[in-house]
Amino acid sequence: MTSKEIRTHFLDFFRDKNHKIVPSAPMVIKDDPTLMFTNAGMNQFKEFFLGSSSSKNPRVADTQKCLRVSGKHNDLEEVGKDTYHHTMFEMLGNWSFGDYFKKEAIHWAWEFLTKVCKIDPNNLYVSVFEGSDDADQLEMDKEAYELWKDIVPEDRIIMGDKKDNFWEMGDQGPCGPCSEIHVDIRSAAEKQKTPGAELVNKDHPLVVEIWNLVFIQYNRRANGQLEPLPEKHIDTGMGFERLCMVLQGVQSNYDTDIFTPLIREVETITNSEYGKSEKTDIAIRVIADHIRAVAFAIADGQLPSNTGAGYVIRRILRRAIRYGFTFLGTNEPFIFLLVKVLADIMGEAFPELKEQKTLIENVVREEEHSFLKTLEQGLVLLDTVVSTTKGKTVDGQKAFELYDTYGFPIDLTALILEEKGFQLDEEGFQKAMQAQKDRSKAASEVSKEDWTHLVEDAEQEFVGYDTLEADVKLVKYRKIKTKKDGDQYQLVFNLTPFYAEGGGQVGDKGYLEVPNGDVVYILDTRKENNEIIHFAKNLPKHPGETLRAVVDKSQRMRTARNHTATHLLHQALREVLGNHVEQKGSAVHSKYLRFDFSHFAKLTTDELRMVENFVNARIDEQLPLQENRDVPMKQAREEGAIALFGEKYGDSVRTIRFGQSIELCGGTHVSNTADIWHFKITSEGAIAAGIRRIEAITSDTVKELFANNDKTLGGIKMLFKGAKDPLKAVTDLLEENSKLKKEVEQLQKAKAKGLKSSLEQELESIKGLQFLAREVDLDAAGIKDLSFEMGGKHDNLFLLLASERNGKALLSCYISKKVVADKGLNAGAIVRELGKHIQGGGGGQPFFATAGGKNPAGIPKALESARDFIPE
Template sequence: MKSQDIRSTFLNFFQEKSHLVVPSAPMVTKDDPTLMFVNSGMAPFKEYFLGNGKPKKNRLTDSQKCLRVSGKHNDLEEVGYDTYHHTLFEMLGNWSFGDYFKKEAIAWAWELLTEVYKIDKDILYVTVFEGSDDSDNLNMDTEAYDIWKQYISEDRILKGNKKDNFWEMGEQGPCGPCSEIHVDIRTPEEKAKIDGKTLVNEDHPQVVEIWNLVFMQYNRKANGSLEELPNKHIDTGMGFERLCMVLQDVKSNYDTDVFTPIIREIEAITNTTYNKEEKIDIAIRVISDHVRAVAFSIADGQLPSNTGAGYVIRRILRRAVRYGFTFLNKKEPFIYRLVDVLSKKMGTAFPELKAQKQLIENVIKEEETSFLRALDQGLILLDGIISSSKTKEISGDKAFELYDTYGFPIDLTALILSEKGYTLDEIGFQEELQKQKNRSRAASEMSTDDWTVLHNDAVEEFVGYDLLETNVKITKFRKVTSKKDGEMYQLVFNLTPFYPEGGGQVGDKGYLKDTHGDVVYILDTKKENNVIIHFTKNLPKHLNENFKAVVDAKQRYRTECNHTATHLLHQALREVLGSHVEQKGSSVHSKYLRFDFSHFSKMTVEELRDVENFVNARISGKLNLEEKRNIPMQQAIDEGAMALFGEKYGDTVRAIKFGNSVELCGGTHVKNTGDIWHFKIKSEGAVAAGIRRIEAITNDAVKDFYFENNRVLFEVKDILNNAKDPVKAVQKLQDENTTLQKQIEQLLKDKAKNLSGEIKNQLQEINGVQFLATKVDLDANGIKNLAFEIGKEHQNLFLLFATAPTKDKAMLTCYISKELANERGYNAGTVVRELGKLIHGGGGGQPFFATAGGKNPGGIPKALEKAKDYLV
């Protein structure tokens, strides 16, 4: 059975059981601060489990894209070394929200596996929760046990502990016991040696869990206690890749048709053969897995970057590049070439791969190129560390600096050291790594109390499209404490005029005022699992009274000007550059807007001018806002609205129209484009391969921009004695400055040349080294030229030059002949770092040339005196 048939059979089976088939949600989460990526099939449905929203139907089924590379569920380091862990995987699931429970979930799972997929019953085991005698004091799940007895012999029903058979979405929230279904695909000879039940949950590559049936019946509170949920739910997740392994009768996920086309392409590109050598096999598995994770992430709108989710994606891709570099001998980009076969294989089930194929290829290729350059630089730095080391063991902090600052992989460091006869202080490295993790963990540490419910108002309504102030009541609140923000309170109202951060638009600020005149300021507004949360430093005194909620109208208005401008900008870019332009992200604040879009080259001055003119023409045209709320998604698309990749849309949407600009958008906007006043682009540049970014301003910010430019112009004219043509006057000054600079450079060269003769006469030999430490009156470039000029004529040279260009600035320059650096282990970088302390500064460089700067010229004599200590 082919993988696409396995997926469709699952969805069709549950559709026939009255489940609604829903598409996979984007992998990057938007309104869930506890998750960076969707890491399980249930994550997109958390709001339903929490009671914050109502699903389209009480029975749903899907195949959800998941990514497990950070936090509690982190499979990254196992990927490639075994045959069944992945970064990206599909989770087949069926869901019941207060509808059916254990009886139906177990019966249908057994029917699908044994009667539809026709898996041999004799290779299946199931587990049930055995209970716990800890603080939860939970009983064994005898209900599930008794149901399973109807389908499978009792010797194949195993009792599992809390770790394996009690599922929790996090430290708080819905949870419950679960039944896992395991499959034993070992050969008859292997089965004869050891009973399969002893290998369940023991990480055996052929005795693996394929399906987990979670029975959500409890809620975990902030204090750790459990309470019964008012409604019981079913949450199941079956690993698609593992199911394919079973149904295609192979022993590895990588031998299924999910991966074999990618593996064949890797073999062809790298001229290697899979299943011949373990190291090569691991590398090929890593690359075939990681390209899927990176490609799907980019398709869902998450580009590689240095922070957050983008950093995780970059790390995954760099891991793949590293394995190709080390074990497949690929020193040039090649992973991007796998995107074509991936999109052909999975593009039907996930059309975003086909639609974004060119962008995905461009981004991956640029990332590969950049990291390969970093590897080259890292190799040079590592050679420097080795050559300057006085022992055969490289310290952990040196290796960590290489890893942390330059992104050089630690296992590659260890491999190279081993090849050169050196060892790595791995304990020291792990200590440095742990320190960094602790710092990061402490910075993001947060504790959240349970919600205190004041009013059972099931529906929280947003009225901010029409109102900026209204009477509200607080329905619930909780305290949140973090190292970053200290103690904060989160409030939920029965209705709210405050727009929550989303769609690139910043959350509203404002205040609450009670009937006594007391005011509490709302510092931010966000959405979490479909609940609008208002952040405040202080808890209102009179919680149960009515409040007037007031949005900061000035900030909202400026933000709306910028948000509407992003829609007009999107239209302008497609008009000026072409229909290939698509929005790839935006950030809308009260002071500025940022807009990311797909385009292959830097915009010209003329294109930027045309875009500005296009937007300002629509502003001058005073186009009215045409808004359609809660219209069917398909109707909006038919009417020309643009949907963005990576966004999660419901059955009904909100469409925003200004003239011919039509977009799906939940944000707030001006009523008329004339309110924007004017639009001004401040910058345009690259974010990633094929992605450009425009930063722009509108309204008051434009007025301030022109006012400031006008003020600067008057000051420049005053400095130029009110020259009639200030541009020409500045150009004249630049020409004169260039001429004078050339004259100065020539004078300094002549000075350095004359000084060179004097310096040579001052050299003294110490232990076979030509040594001199002296103060010179030259600039940094002149000192460098002087050092290298003397270095051409003398070997075994050790020079330390000092200069003090001002009364509070000092500089040291160290030059060491390369033969000295290599043979005796001298290191100019080490010299200036240590002596730099005497001038209250520091620096660094290469073993043969380095500089240090400081603010204490008074330390120069002592630094020159101590330089001799390195030779004796």
């Protein structure tokens, strides 16, 4: 069976078992602070397991795109080295929310594998939770054992411990025992030598887990205790890639039709051959795997960046690039060429790949180009580290700086050092790495107590579209402790006017009026597992009382103006630039708005003016808000509503219309565009290949800008004694300043030329070098010109020049390239050491480097110490 047929058979099987087939949720999670990525099929159903909402469909099945590269589920370093770990993977799953339980889950799993897929039952093993004698004192899962005993011989039922056969969502929350189904695809001869039962959960590449059936029946409290859940659930997950491996009769996931087209393309582009060398094979597997993760993430709206989820995506892509660079000899971008092949393989099941293909290609190509330049720079920096290393072991801290500051991969560092006859202080590197992890963990550490429930099974209602005040009842609360904000409380009410952060819009702030006259301030509002959570510094003294919840009206109104402006901006960009423009992200605050969109070029001044004018024309038209809170998704799309890639939408959606602008949106908006008052773009620029960003302001912030501009213009007029044309006066001044600068530069050059002849006379021959350390009255540019002129005349020059400018000290070191090569001197390393005398630092290339400092009094000592660097 092809991979497409296998996916279809699975979904059809569970459709026939009365399961609702739902689409995959985005791989990048946007409204759950506990997760960056979907790392399991159950993530999009967490709210049902937690009881914060109920599912319309008690039985559900899907194929979910997942990513496991960070946190507890971290498979990244295994990917490529074996044949069955992946970053991005598909998880086939079926769920029951308080409906069927172990019997049906077990029987249907066996039926699908043996009847539909026709896997030989003699190649399958199952595992059952054996119980635990720790603090939980859990009994063996006898129910699952008895069910399996009726299906398979007892010698194929394996007892598993908590590590393998007890599933938990996290430190707290729903959990329960599980049964895993493993498949043995070894040859008959190998099976005769070693029974498959002995290889289950032993990381054997051909005896692998294929399906995990989780029986969610407990809740883990903050103190670690387990309590039975009122409703029991089923959560299963089957690795699609592994299933394809089994059904296609191959012994590696990478030999299935999911990966072979990608591998063939890599072979063609890089002129390499898969299957001939272990190092080459690993590199090709890494690249074929990683392009999937990166492409799906970008399609879901997550661009590579230096923080958060974007950092993880950048790290995955850079790992692929460096494997190509190191083992396939590629020094030009090529991974982006795989996007078309990937879209052909998976575009039918995941149409976002085809729809976003051009954007994905552009972003990946730009990232490849950037990182290849980083690798080149890293090689130069590594040469500097090697040249200044005493002995044959490179300091681990310096290697970590290369990794952390410049992004130079540590395994590449180790490989190059080995080729040069050096070794890496791995212990020192790991120590520096752990110290950074500890700092990061401490900064983000959060501990949460259990929820205290005041009202059981209460439904929460959001009333903030219609009112900014409401009488509310506290349903539950808990205390949390964070390193950043200290102790706080999370509060959940039966209803709330507070908007929770989402869709780019910040959460509301405000306060609670308590009957005794106290006030509890709401610092932020966020959504977690479909519940609106309010953050407060303290708790009402009598939590059971009715409270008056009041949203900060001025902040809400400013934010609403900015949110509506983003819709008008989106419309304007599509009108001015074309319908290829798509929103790729936004941030809506009370002071400003930020809008990211797809476009291939910098906007011209005229285009920016046209966009501004378009938005302000819509404001002047005084367009009323047309809101529909419950529209079938199909109808909304037929009406022209714009949906955003990477967002999760239900069967019914909310539409927001202002004139011809209509979008799916859950945010808050003004009742009329006239409330925005005025729209002004403050910046426009690129944030990635094919992605631009506009920042803008509205209403009160525009008024402040205009007032400040008026004040600045008045000040300029006063400086120019009331000039009738202040712009011309400033332009004339700049031209005059530029002319004077050129004259000063010419004088400096003449001065340096005159100084050169006298310095030539002062050169001192020491141990085969022409040496001079001297203070001169030149600026940095003059010193550099002088150094290179003298260096052009002498091939054995060691020159250190110093100067004082505006109370600051400057050191410049020039060493002839021949001396650098023959004697191992390094100007960058030398100025870093000498810079200590002037209380500063610096660096540069091995033949020319500079240092600056705040202590000119240290110049004589620095000049004197330069002699110490002359080698024997």
